[in-house]
Amino acid sequence: MGLIEQAAKRLEELKRAGVEVPVAGDVATSNATVVAEPAVPSVPERAVRSRAEAQGPFRDRPPVAQEAATSAASVPQVGPEEPQRRSRLVEIDLQRLAAAGYVTPTAPRSRLADELRVIKRPLISNAQGRSAAPVRAANRIMITSAVPGEGKTFMAVNLAISVAMELDSTVLLIDADVARPAIPDRLGIASEMGLLDLLTRSDLDVADVMLRTNIDRLTFLGAGTPHSRATELLASEGMERLVEELASRYPDRILVFDAPPLLSSTESRVLATHMGQVVVVVEADRTPQARVTQALATIEDCPVVMTILNKIERSEAGSYYGYYGGYGSYGQ
Numbered sequence: 512m513g514l515i516e517q518a519a520k521r522l523e524e525l526k527r528a529g530v531e532v533p534v535a536g537d538v539a540t541s542n543a544t545v546v547a548e549p550a551v552p553s554v555p556e557r558a559v560r561s562r563a564e565a566q567g568p569f570r571d572r573p574p575v576a577q578e579a580a581t582s583a584a585s586v587p588q589v590g591p592e593e594p595q596r597r598s599r600l601v602e603i604d605l606q607r608l609a610a611a612g613y614v615t616p617t618a619p620r621s622r623l624a625d626e627l628r629v630i631k632r633p634l635i636s637n638a639q640g641r642s643a644a645p646v647r648a649a650n651r652i653m654i655t656s657a658v659p660g661e662g663k664t665f666m667a668v669n670l671a672i673s674v675a676m677e678l679d680s681t682v683l684l685i686d687a688d689v690a691r692p693a694i695p696d697r698l699g700i701a702s703e704m705g706l707l708d709l710l711t712r713s714d715l716d717v718a719d720v721m722l723r724t725n726i727d728r729l730t731f732l733g734a735g736t737p738h739s740r741a742t743e744l745l746a747s748e749g750m751e752r753l754v755e756e757l758a759s760r761y762p763d764r765i766l767v768f769d770a771p772p773l774l775s776s777t778e779s780r781v782l783a784t785h786m787g788q789v790v791v792v793v794e795a796d797r798t799p800q801a802r803v804t805q806a807l808a809t810i811e812d813c814p815v816v817m818t819i820l821n822k823i824e825r826s827e828a829g830s831y832y833g834y835y836g837g838y839g840s841y842g843q
């Protein structure tokens with residue numbers, strides 16, 4: 512069965528299970544180059560487990576950090592008995608970001624923003640438990656790809672900002688590409704401590720290293736201080752506990768992980784096992800179909816997997832359907 516048939520079959524399965532998936536016809540066309548392809552999900556029984564069950568052993572743990580209850584714009588309410596922990600605020604240059612091709616709250620109308628809207632709608636709906644069948648750990652979304660350079664970081668940053676621009680969605684963007692972190696550069700911010708520090712130092716609290724940003728409802732957790740065992744740490748049990756903690760401590764928050772490629776090393780596949788939704792970015796006309804199939808096979812246990820065709824050259828309105836039909840044969 513070709514990729515397109517597999518995708519269509521699984522899309523049907525997913526729809527029958529009540530999980531929200533993007534509707535191909537909704538996707539705007541532009542040379543902004545991001546298009547949602549049909550989801551290629553597996554629909555194991557896990558997809559219908561309750562969210563509370565999925566939240567695991569940390570679910571009853573009360574929020575301890577002040578950051579948990581505040582958005583970038585709000586004023587901290589630190590009581591006398593509460594810890595004085597408050598995340599640092601960083602200023603993203605929104606003009607620079609927009610000039611680099613990213614969606615920003617100051618320029619919300621663009622083709623890219625429209626396309627991101629189509630992609631994020633099912634992700635948010637699943638994350639907020641609004642799809643007919645609840646998806647396990649659906650507020651944990653990982654962005655990955657088969658091989659390097661397909662647009663993971665571009666997509667992760669855009670998706671996180673785009674979701675944060677929704678009125679009721681708060682987002683934690685996490686740089687989980689710990690060996691080659693790229694997000695601080697893209698956002699034009701300095702980020703020293705982060706994920707790796709949380710994994711190696713018990714004295715640190717998430718709020719100590721998380722950064723609030725001048726984009727409302729968007730916080731950022733950097734990769735942290737470079738470590739010789741960075742990739743092992745990402746695949747460690749400590750990371751699993753940290754993901755559980757982040758997801759349960761901020762249950763109303765959507766976590767967006769910028770992850771390493773699936774086929775370059777194993778840690779991304781391990782990370783995927785802690786996720787409810789995985790977005791696989793596929794660079795159009797570059798990544799061989801066999802590599803995509805191979806990459807998708809490594810994460811087939813994830814409840815929802817969405818593939819996104821990136822960097823599409825489109826010459827005319829409506830050509831999206833041509834790409835949809837050609838999905839099974841690109842890159843050969």
Ligand SMILES: Nc1ncnc2c1ncn2[C@@H]1O[C@H](COP(=O)(O)OP(=O)(O)OP(=O)(O)O)[C@@H](O)[C@H]1O
Pocket residue numbers: 543544545612656658659660661662663664665666688691693772821822
């Ligand atoms: N849709 C797009 N439109 C314009 N530029 C893009 C798009 N997607 C990716 N790029 C650019 O392509 C380059 C590679 O993208 P990016 O760094 O996001 O890929 P990556 O998958 O994160 O790479 P790596 O595997 O090295 O982490 C970057 O310069 C990025 O800005």
Ligand SMILES: [Mg+2]
Pocket residue numbers: 663664665688693769
């Ligand atoms: Mg990257």
